[in-house]
Amino acid sequence: MIGLPGHSAGSIAVHVPVADAVFVGDGLTTRPVLTGEHGPAPAPFTDDPGQALASLERLSGIEARWVLPGHGTPWSVGVPEAVRRVRVSAEAG
Incomplete structure (x- = not known):
């Protein structure tokens, strides 16, 4: 487990090498509900965007x-x- 505080205090990611994947929960999104765009971006409704x-x-x-x-x-x-x-998205936003 990898701690990803910011979106919420207990946010984590889980790296699964055998699947060549990282489950990031709400650490980021690939479809921000506020813009409808596609691709990695900061998760909206985050407690502490800087920390996230x-x-x-x-x-x-x-x-x-x-x-x-x-x-x-x-x-x-x-x-x-x-x-x-x-x-990049956070800097533009």
Whole structure:
């Protein structure tokens, strides 16, 4: 388990190497309900957006292909790219 506080105090991610995947719960989304866009972005309705974004850095070194969010479709371009896109989206938003 990897702690991802920010969205909520107990948010976590679970890396499953045999599945080449990281389950991120609400650590990020691939379909923000407020915009309807597709692709990795910060999860809306987050308790502490700054902390949530900082927490994602804990995932940036994981080389899993699949990112499985609690909301949105699975992302198959890899964890580092998902984290990068969330950062870009947060800076633009």
